[in-house]
Amino acid sequence: MLVVTAVGVMIGTLLAARGTGDVGPLQVAFQLSPSMDGGTEVAVPPLGSLYLDSHEGPARLTVRLESLDQRRTEALINDPSGLTRAGDTAPQDIRDALVRLGLRTLGVSVLASMLLAALTFRSVRRVAWSGGLALLVTGGTLGTAALTVRPQALAEPRYEGLLVNAPALIGDAQRIADDYTRYAEQLQRLVGNVGKLYATVSSLPIYEAAPDTTRVLHVSDLHLNPAAWPVIKTLVEQYDIDFVIDTGDITDWGSEPESSYVSMIGQLKVPYVYVRGNHDSPRTAAAVASQPNAIVLDDSVAVVRGVTIAGVGDPRFTPDKQESEAGPWEEPAMTVEGAGERLATTIRSLDVSVDVALVHDPASAAPLNGVAPLVLAGHTHRREVTVLPSAGEVATRLAVQGSTGGAGLRGLEGEEPMPLALSVFYLGPDHRLQAYDDIRVGGTGRAQVSLDRTVVDDTPPVQAPVPSAPTVTPVGR
Incomplete structure (x- = not known):
């Protein structure tokens, strides 16, 4: 009886413990889930989440800001008292x-427990007992959460992701807890500021990603900046990224102590494709390769989530030009351009077309013109996307990433800190680029976040065949 009732409660929770409601101009999704610790998570995609120790278990509340109603938003903007009314009604909207x-x-x-009991026991008495137990368990769970609500938890939120400056978004949390009468005013600010955020996002060029769209996060030149990893992790989760591409310079000196920095790769839970930069040593590449989700390319090809990717590492290792483990520093045998030529030769020798080619220095990209439709690079710390002059049947777009690590300590040398730069690429069913979002997060001491969307409308509709199973093929090694 207990097992049947527990299964019925679980089924009922999965079916019914979620819903949506309107809070001001926002549509908000609510969900209850079993939890021993209780609490509330408020998700604000793509900025991150804040967590409140709002109540005891065994139920956890997740609140997610889903979308913005354009009609209601315009009404708020046009009516000077609209935001005030939205703030006044928001607490009641949430409560209802x-x-x-x-x-x-x-x-x-x-109901689910009673139906399951009826199918299992075919006894009216046991069906009644099952319904009573389900009422006791579910009602007790919800009652416990309601009776243990702590309004003072608003004063102690925990932030994750890009919401590092969350008090600027929701106001002074301590004042909210100390004076409940001001809660509506602070909630008004939340509704107004988040409304502005979503209104800005809604003005981006229209691009509706299909269900089979592949989302790729491009990072480069992290240069040991620990602030880069939380940003990357947040975007991987909020954008539902399929895999990450890193075009090198993840470290500064390529030394043994720096190898621990790359351990964060394993926490991303998605494939991480990497090529070595001129600040990365072979030891750095080995440390990256040791991560369970990492793929290191060096004149080799891999198929990741159906996308064929070719990459080559930078032939230089420039941090210490005086002495290295192998002895005095010497000029590399291969030039930067030569690395691109070698990768182009490798690609041409394959029986399949390559969707994306990776290099560290954009100077290596010229030989890849007409060989791959999309070439990703880094090194310059300046974000730039160009279409290379036509050279063959394949039109090649070169996307050079800025520094996802804000150039490390170098980013503090100028008058203003260098922002952290990342990009999300949307690849269609044929694995050709359809659109991309360029994201910039303010550097050290800054909290600005900007997003620019570009819709690609000139991609040639050429189907690129890919191998049926993920493989990594070393070439010339």
Whole structure:
């Protein structure tokens, strides 16, 4: 009886413990899930989340800001008192949505338990007992959460992702907890500021990603900046990234102590494709390769999530030109341009077309013109996207990434800190580039975030065949 009731409650929770509601101009999704610790998560995609120790378990509340209603937003903007009214009604909107969610969860859980008991026991008495137990368990769970609510938890939020400056978004949390009458005013600021955020995002060029779109996050030149990893992790989660591409210079000196920096790669939970930069040593590449989700390319090809990627490392290692482990520093046998020529030769020798080619220095990209439709690079710390002069059947677009690490300590040498630069590429079913988002996060001491979207409308519709299974093929090694 207990097992049947527990399964019925779980089924009812999965079916009914989620819903949406309108809070001002925003559509907000609410979800209840089992949890021993309780608490509330407020997700603001793509900025991150804040966590509140709002109540005891065994139920956890997740609140996610889903979308912005354009009609209601325009009404707020046109009406000077609109934001005030939205702030006044927001607490009641949230309360009503949670009450509806709780009642629906309770009703469906009891009904699911009774139906399951009827199918299992075919006894009216046991069906009644199962319904009563489900009512007791679900009602007790929701009641425990309601009775242990702590309004003072608003004063102690925990932030993750890009919400490092969250008080600027929601106001002074301590004042919210100390004076509940000001809560509506602070919530008004939340509604207004998030409304402005979504209104800005809605003005981006229209691009509707298809279900089979591949999302790729391009990073480069992290230069040991620890602030880069939380930003990367947030974007991987919020954008539902399929895999990450790193075009080198993940370290500064390529030394043994720096190898621990790359251990964060394993926490991303998606494939991480990497080519060595001129600041990365063979030891750095080996440390990256030791991560369970990493793929290191050096004149080799890999198929990741169906996308064929070729890459070559920078032939130089320039941090210490006086002495290295192998002895006095010497000029590399291969030039930067030669590395691109070698990779182009490798690609031409394959039986399949390459979707993306990776180099560190954009000077290596010229030989790849007409060989791959998209070439990614870094090194210059300046974001730039260009279409190379036509050279063959394949039109090649070169995307040079800025520094995802804000150039490391070098980023502090100028008058203003260098921002952290990342890009999200949207590849269509044929693995050709359809659109990309350029994201810039303010450097050290700054909190600005900007996003620019570009829709690509000149990609030639050429289907690129790919191998059926993921492989990594070393060439010339």
